[in-house]
Amino acid sequence: MPATVVIGAQWGDEGKGKVIDRLAERSDVVARYQGGNNAGHTIVAGDQTYALHLIPSGILYPTTLCIIGNGVVVDPFVLVRELDQLEERGVDTSNLRISGAAHLIMPYHVEMDTQSEIRLGKLSIGTTRRGIGPAYMDKAARIGIRVQDLLDDSILRRKIAIALDTKNDILEKIYGEPRLDADAVADQVLAVAPRIAPYIADTSLILDTAIRDGKTVLFEGAQGTLLDIDHGTYPFVTSSNPTAGAACTGTGIGPTRIDHVLGISKAYTTRVGEGPFPTEIDDAAGRHMAEVGHEVGTTTGRARRCGWLDLVALRYAVRVNGMTQLGLTKLDVLSGLPEVQLCTAYTKPDGEVSADFPWHQSDFHGCTPIYETLEGWDEDIVGVKNLDDLPPRARAYVDRIAQFTGVPITLIGTGQGRHEVIDSVEL
Ligand code: GDP
Ligand code: IMO
Ligand code: MG
Secondary structure (H helix, E strand, C coil), X not given: CCEEEEEECCCCCCCHHHHHHHHHCCCCEEEECCCCCCCCEEEEECCEEEEECCCCXXXXXXXXXXEECCCCEECHXXXXXXXXXXXXXXXCCCCEEEECCCEECCHHHHHHHHHHHHHHHHHCCCCCCXXXXXXXXXXXXXXXXXXXXXXXXXXXXXXXXXXXXXXXHHHHHHCCXXXXXXXXXXXXXXXXXXXXXXXXXXXXXXXXXXXXXXCCEEEECCCCHHHCCCCXXXXXXXXXXXXXXXXXXXXXXXXXXXXXXXXXXXXXXEECCCXXXXXXXXXXXXXXXXXXXXXXXXXXXXXXXXXXXXXXXXXXXXXXXXXCEEEEECHHHHCCCCXXXXXXXXXXXXXXXXXXXXXXXXXXXXXXXXXXXXXXXXCCCCCCCCHHHCCXXXXXXXXXXXXXXXXXXXXXXXXXXXXXXXXXXXX
């Protein structure tokens, strides 16, 4: 009963979509467990490129069951748009199931996200403004609207009226924005409800049955470890737990059912939005990463900040996720750099050198990376499929990462395409 959690080991955009798509070919079920359409997962299949935000990255395979678990926040309008767009391109979406316990992102959540960011000004988080934080706030405050509420007009109307009661005061009195009419919001949502209703199911039961039947199940993390609300670089994080433990609470299966945790890291580092990033660089190598790696956000189109691979942070991700395998994507992007650097320790503001990820935010904000420099390689490695075909210097780079983290590297990305990969992943 192989169940594998695939998580981002950095600040998101590690190439999880490509990896899940690749592994979905030999899996029966792919389940998303947290986040929402703040995610942007790119899949390049032949001459077709897909950017998925909400629907699991297994959807391109007609026999793979795709699940949106209870831990996800679902914008019903985005969901319908994504379903329509996939179907227009000939993708069969009948294998999608959505948990009735997942919470809905309502139009007022999107508005609150935007207004809150504007008000924070220079202190803003740089959110995707998709309403993620406000939707999780309502979930925790127990005034959220759930997917199952789409099935009952009167319950939906009542819950929206309750949720909007205080929000309208905030919108009007704090943000100076117009009040929203609860019935008008309900009408909007109910208009798309019939399109979503057929997909609603008991996804915890479906997953449990699949695992009992010995099916191969993947849990698709969105965002990344350092964006985790508990374990990330708070407050510059998202409002959910992308780390592996949340695969259980976010889908309704127990921790004893998970067999593997595959962490995905780029061969370097990127970050979108605000917050500390010790190995960020603004030089020729950084520009090389941004240009060759096309480092532009899939969801918001913002430029991604670039830097060297941070092994201190990566080893932390190994710890907090219980990572058993590591996938290293975009190794091809580093070809052509005269030298490559790996951060193996930090000097903290008090001068202490440590290879452990600092628990105190001020140490992380103020630390200076200590690098190991390795020789770069000139060979174009796009499309390489065998480890033995990597140039020796690229191989040395990969080997050093595996040695430092103590985790076997079972996947290496050598290009955007779904087959451009060295893959020995154990499912
Ligand atoms: P995700 O959010 O983790 O799914 O990652 P994104 O899709 O937001 O960003 C990763 C980008 O890198 C996408 O454009 C992918 O097509 C691309 N990508 C993934 N793996 C590789 C790789 O090994 N090499 C190259 N050159 N591009 C890759
Ligand atoms: P995928 O799944 C990269 C970042 C935002 C912001 C912070 C909070 O594609 O890896 P939010 O809208 O979640 O409240 O924003 O988190 N962020 C991501 N960065 N990849 C993502 O998803 C992200 N989802 C959110 O840029 O800094
Ligand atoms: Mg992304």
